[in-house]
Amino acid sequence: MAEPQVQNGTISVSGQTLFFREAVPAQNSLQPPVLLLHGIRFSSETWLKLGTLHKLAAAGHRAVAIDLPGLGCSANAQAPSQIGVPAPPSFIQDVLDSLNMVPAAIISPSLSGMYSLPFILNNPQNVAAYVPVAPICTDKFTVQDYSRVQFPALIVYGDGDEQLGEVSLNNLKNLPNSQVFCMKGAGHACYLDDPDSWHSRLLEFLGSLK
Template identity: 75%
Template sequence: MAEVQIKESTVKVSGQTLFFREALPSAAPGISKPPVLLLHGIRFSSQEWQNLKTLHTLAAAGHRAVALDLPGLGRSSDAVAPSPLGEPAPPGFLQEVLESLNMVPAVLISPSLSGMYTLPFLLNSPQSVAAYVPVAPICTDKFSAQDYAQVQVPALIVYGDKDEQLGELSLRNLKNLPNHRVFCMKGAGHACYLDDPDTWHQGLMGFLSSLK
């Protein structure tokens, strides 16, 4: 894999400072691939995506990859979340993030807690989402089958088969997205990408390479 540099920076969203890590593609100019925004669960931060080399893998394949620390977590701990933990956040929050980072439309990678941000945004502003990669996100039960059925965004539904709570619940709800495929990681738990990074990267990159 070519040497990929990770840059650390901050972005202002609704007057608050959020930290992010960014990897830029080294591919030849003229090949335009959608940028990728990576979010995280409650026990994690953008650091995991750097440690796992997901940022590097995306950049090496020609994607601009940005891993954001969500409000109140990681190095965005001074920022206040726009809604209570576990409640759907206003869709305008992620819209402002993506616009501030010049990433519209973006691929959204959304594990666990970050579902409270990505799901309302996906359902409200699908035109700002190039593709959706939910990894056993929370809040899937806050929306109806009809809500999901309206969204034509390509989706890769990821979960570990040992995640018997959020994995199965999220799959049951997200399968109502009409343009989806399912990626079940065998022997993996809730944070399945941590349990088997190689398989995670293979599944993710295979999906992204299939996008029109």
């Protein structure tokens, strides 16, 4: 079977131009689409080089990785809030609407927590699943905020992540329908330290969605 091809494109969100990379399955699939966000030192290119886009598409998921405002190929776009301040929930909603991928599974490492968390907690009906990877801003929301949502979540962190690993876990574990995947010997960007384990567990989780 031919390997899924990755296409590049742009979307307009709140008057800002955002860059994205997309891989689609070879055949129509009932699997939910997947939106991949990234950390401050990374971009959509990370998911391309790691092979995550290809593996998701090969498993039947439409996979879209965006470059967040001010980063990567979206460097000229203005972020809707300062780093560490939760962005308006409408930002990710507009991204998903522009890409026609509601509801979506959302993969959200590190910095991107400021975008994903306000969205998933305010628009849970548009979330198929959530895969936070030691995101920031988990302390900006209450136990009650987390407890209201019912979508499946896979909480991922590296046991060598001394900054955000345990901190994010302690808040995110209040998501009622959540599983925890601790990557042994991995740091903050744990998916880079053990791509095989990351892809295996991610695809297992997404494959279990009803």
